[in-house]
Amino acid sequence: MIDVVGQVGRWALSQLSAALQVSVLVVDTFVWLVIAPLKGKGLRWRSAIEHTVEFGVRSLPIVGMICFLIGVIIALQASYTLDQFGANRYIADLVAVSALRELAPLMTAILIAGRCGSAITAEIGTMKVNEELDALEVMGVNPVKYLVAPKFLAMVISVPSVTAIAMFIMIAGGWASAVFVVGVEPIVYVNQTVGSIVEKDLLTGMIKSVFFGVAICWVGVYRGFQVEGGAEGVGRQTTASVVTAIFLIIIVDLIFTVLFYYV
Amino acid sequence: MSSPDPVIIVEDLQVAFGEKVVLDQINFSVQPGEIFVILGGSGSGKTTLLRNLVGLMRPRSGRILIDGKDFTAMSSVERMEIRRSMGMCFQGSALLGSLSVADNVALPLREHTKLEESTIEIMTRIKLELVGLSGVEEYLPSELSGGMRKRAGIARAMAMDPKIIFYDEPSAGLDPIVAAGLDELIRTMQSTFNLTSVVVTHEMESVKIIADRVCVLHKGRVAGVGTLAELEQTDHPYIQQFFARRPDDSDLADAAYARSLTDID
Numbered sequence: 001m002i003d004v005v006g007q008v009g010r011w012a013l014s015q016l017s018a019a020l021q022v023s024v025l026v027v028d029t030f031v032w033l034v035i036a037p038l039k040g041k042g043l044r045w046r047s048a049i050e051h052t053v054e055f056g057v058r059s060l061p062i063v064g065m066i067c068f069l070i071g072v073i074i075a076l077q078a079s080y081t082l083d084q085f086g087a088n089r090y091i092a093d094l095v096a097v098s099a100l101r102e103l104a105p106l107m108t109a110i111l112i113a114g115r116c117g118s119a120i121t122a123e124i125g126t127m128k129v130n131e132e133l134d135a136l137e138v139m140g141v142n143p144v145k146y147l148v149a150p151k152f153l154a155m156v157i158s159v160p161s162v163t164a165i166a167m168f169i170m171i172a173g174g175w176a177s178a179v180f181v182v183g184v185e186p187i188v189y190v191n192q193t194v195g196s197i198v199e200k201d202l203l204t205g206m207i208k209s210v211f212f213g214v215a216i217c218w219v220g221v222y223r224g225f226q227v228e229g230g231a232e233g234v235g236r237q238t239t240a241s242v243v244t245a246i247f248l249i250i251i252v253d254l255i256f257t258v259l260f261y262y263v
Numbered sequence: 264m265s266s267p268d269p270v271i272i273v274e275d276l277q278v279a280f281g282e283k284v285v286l287d288q289i290n291f292s293v294q295p296g297e298i299f300v301i302l303g304g305s306g307s308g309k310t311t312l313l314r315n316l317v318g319l320m321r322p323r324s325g326r327i328l329i330d331g332k333d334f335t336a337m338s339s340v341e342r343m344e345i346r347r348s349m350g351m352c353f354q355g356s357a358l359l360g361s362l363s364v365a366d367n368v369a370l371p372l373r374e375h376t377k378l379e380e381s382t383i384e385i386m387t388r389i390k391l392e393l394v395g396l397s398g399v400e401e402y403l404p405s406e407l408s409g410g411m412r413k414r415a416g417i418a419r420a421m422a423m424d425p426k427i428i429f430y431d432e433p434s435a436g437l438d439p440i441v442a443a444g445l446d447e448l449i450r451t452m453q454s455t456f457n458l459t460s461v462v463v464t465h466e467m468e469s470v471k472i473i474a475d476r477v478c479v480l481h482k483g484r485v486a487g488v489g490t491l492a493e494l495e496q497t498d499h500p501y502i503q504q505f506f507a508r509r510p511d512d513s514d515l516a517d518a519a520y521a522r523s524l525t526d527i528d
Binding site (some may be wrong): 002125127130131132134135136137138139140141142146 | 317318344346349355357359361371374375
């Protein structure tokens, strides 16, 4: 019994110290991203742009392909029920609303977490193992400024941008299967889609995706700084980074969905 | 003979990981312009001591004075300032793997100065020539040999023209010829720039060549401080054993000691 209590206590303490470290990281990132540039201490724009290309542009092929296929799948699944009522034209509504409000932001975030969140952890973790983080510190270069701020900016730009494109592609996927497999009139599908989308749907998805980007970046960075030991530690934290990021993405998703449900 | 004010003063330093005290009652001072060697076997705490000296770790108690200012008690902003007058060469060189050699050397200049890009380029080339590395500017660190990487690390540490330079195991993992070359470089740096140098090592051979004064660490305590000749006169059993390169009767005891430090509960 005492063992159990001790375990719970230790777990709670470790969670608390993790929360503390994350909040220090959050404050530091904010300082280096917003306050320092105002004081004339520059941000590493070049690095930010390079990372935006890596996180955003290079993620497009895989995100686009997956989102297209998911659009195809939802349309077919929707037809399974709607067909019984002769309401196949409503496939468009279903695909559009689920893509915008939920699936495009979620799929994009999960894919970018797997592709780039892990890469962030691996990069920072390897740097820690090779004493490169220590070297930065000794040179008087703040690791958060040098490494985290550009990545954070890149992530917050990339995830929503890719999400916006993913939304469009997912709807296109739905259109393709509804038109070519189910047999909906192409123009009917388009009209139905346009008619079903409201501004709020788009906004919901975009706001969520910004916070998904925040979650992916911080988890990746935090896990990277957590690396202990050698290559094995990098591997362990990289895995943990992806799992934690996906978990956090779902939690953030839930919070915003509940919020938008009432607003 | 009155000696000038020491650059580094370590007073009653105690360092611990959790309950385990790894450094205790450490006292020494480093004079300006000398090469001060911290010598010790594996697990003696010499790397930990170095990490405290450069501020990568905080001691549990005691003080480290650099240029008369308490390095352990200052704010992180002040520490960043002091660090610009210090350079450090890491054991594995710790060059940033994503940057070319030239960019690595230029990094402190780009971060801390507002110099023109062309000036930075020239300064980078001068520093690389200084350590005998011209013509490899555009290589990535992974494309260099171990000795060249160490040299590049020294060039980077020298980028901001520091007053103090720290070397962590400069000759570890290098063949004797390359290691001797590095010893020579450390000497040249010190004599050319009157650079206060602190070298952590376990290689007796290089100690004989470079050391002005030596501090021998044993099991987290100072076994002796002085010139090599002075230390050879002492009858401290560990120092004698280390200098004579005699194996330990209680090899296992030492191994157990090292393990007790590195064990994580």
